[in-house]
Amino acid sequence: MNDPVRLQLLKQIGSADHVEGLRNLRDQIHEHMEALLPTRPVEQFNEQLNEVHDAVIGRSVILAEAEMARLGKGSPPVPYAYLLFGSGGRKEQTLSSDQDSGVVYVDPVADSANVKMYFKELCEIIVQNLQRTGYPPCEGNVLSSNSEWCLSLSEWGAKLDQWFDEPAWEAVRYLLIIADGRCVYGDNRLLDELKDLFFSDMLNHPIILQRMLDNTLRHKVLLGFFGQLLKEQYGKDAGSLDIKYGAYIPMVNSIRLLSIQVGIRETSTIERIKMLVKAGRLSENDAVIYEQAFRILLRLRLMTTEEQSDGLYANNGKLSSRKLTKEMTDELKSSLRLGKKLQRAVFKQTMGRLT
Structure with a gap:
C-alpha cells in the first residue's frame, strides 16, 4: 500500500540540506507513522518505518561529509561503510531508536594516522547530527565516534581475532553485535568482507x-x-x-x-x-x-x-x-x-x- 504522505516526506528527507530541517522532517514522520500503527499490518509498517530511519541516518551522514568539506577536511580519503547494529542492523527499529553504529574503511596505503583522524572527526559530526535529529547515543558506547568501533578492515580483523581468542562476556556480546551489522551508507562490500572475517573465525573457535x-x-x-x-x-x-x-x-x-x-x-x-x-x-x-x-x-x-x-x-x-x-x-x-x-x-x- 503506497502512502503518499510518507513518500513525500522521504523525498524531502533525501534533499534536506541542514540538520534542523532534517529534525523537523523526523518529527513529522514520527507523528505520521505513529497514527498509522493501529491500522497497518505489522510487517509492512515495520518495513516502511525502518526505510524512514535509514533515510534519516543516511542523510545525516551525507550532511556530515558536507560539513567536513566545509571545514576544509576534504572528502572521505578511502571508501567506507557506515554500519548499524542492534535493532537498526536487524531492520527492527521502533518509532524511537538510539544509535548503535560503527565504521569499517579500506586500509589506507599511506597517511594512516590522517585517515583515522578524518573518520574520527567525521563520525563525531555524524553522531552529533543524529543526536540533534532525535537519536540518543547508545548507552554502551557502541558508536562510530568511539575509536574502538571505527576501524580499517585489517584493524577489524585483528579486533575480531582478539574477541574470539578471549571469550569473556563482553567480547562475546560484541561478537553478537557484529553479527547484526548492516551497511546503511557507503560501500556494502566492506561489510561483506568484515562478515567473511567473522564467519571464518567462527569456524576456528x-x-x-x-x-x-x-x-x-x-x-x-x-x-x-x-x-x-x-x-x-x-x-x-x-x-x-x-x-x-x-x-x-x-x-x-x-x-x-x-x-x-x-x-x-x-x-x-x-x-x-x-x-x-x-x-x-x-x-x-x-x-x-x-x-x-x-x-x-x-x-x-x-x-x-x-x-x-x-x-x-x-x-x-x-x-x-x-x-x-x-x-x-x-x-x-x-x-x-x-x-x-x-x-x-x-x-x-x-x-x-x-x-
Whole structure:
C-alpha cells in the first residue's frame, strides 16, 4: 500500500540540506507513522518505518561529509561503510531508536594516522547530527565516534581475532553485535568482507558457541510456571510488561544464534527464520508459527510507551498491561510459550554441535 504522505516526506528527507530541517522532517514522520500503527499490518509498517530511519541516518551522514568539506577536511580519503547494529542492523527499529553504529574503511596505503583522524572527526559530526535529529547515543558506547568501533578492515580483523581468542562476556556480546551489522551508507562490500572475517573465525573457535549460548539464553521470557504474565514489580513501571527483554529479545537472540551456526548473513529475524528453513535447521511448520509469534511481539514492541525528553526519542520497552485486550493477552502468552520452546530447541541444537 503506497502512502503518499510518507513518500513525500522521504523525498524531502533525501534533499534536506541542514540538520534542523532534517529534525523537523523526523518529527513529522514520527507523528505520521505513529497514527498509522493501529491500522497497518505489522510487517509492512515495520518495513516502511525502518526505510524512514535509514533515510534519516543516511542523510545525516551525507550532511556530515558536507560539513567536513566545509571545514576544509576534504572528502572521505578511502571508501567506507557506515554500519548499524542492534535493532537498526536487524531492520527492527521502533518509532524511537538510539544509535548503535560503527565504521569499517579500506586500509589506507599511506597517511594512516590522517585517515583515522578524518573518520574520527567525521563520525563525531555524524553522531552529533543524529543526536540533534532525535537519536540518543547508545548507552554502551557502541558508536562510530568511539575509536574502538571505527576501524580499517585489517584493524577489524585483528579486533575480531582478539574477541574470539578471549571469550569473556563482553567480547562475546560484541561478537553478537557484529553479527547484526548492516551497511546503511557507503560501500556494502566492506561489510561483506568484515562478515567473511567473522564467519571464518567462527569456524576456528567452536568454544565461542558455548559462550554465545550462555549469552543467548540469559533473558528469560516473561511467562511464569503457571502460565501467568510476569509484570514489573517496582518503580514507575510497576504493573507493566517488559516486552523488549522478556519477549522480543529472547526470540531475536535464539534465531540469531541458530543463524550464526550455519553462516546465515541476513540480519532481520524474519529473514533469518526463512533462511533457517532453507538450511534445514527449522521445519516449515515451526517457521510459520515462529514468524507469526514474532510479528505479534513486533507489534507489541511498537506499542511500547514513547517518551520525548531533551528532544530525544526514547523507549524503555515496557508496555502497560492495561493496553492489552484479552485477545492480545492470549496472543502474547501463546507467543511466549513458543519463545520458551525455541530457547529449548536452541539449547539442544547448540549442545549437539558441541558434543
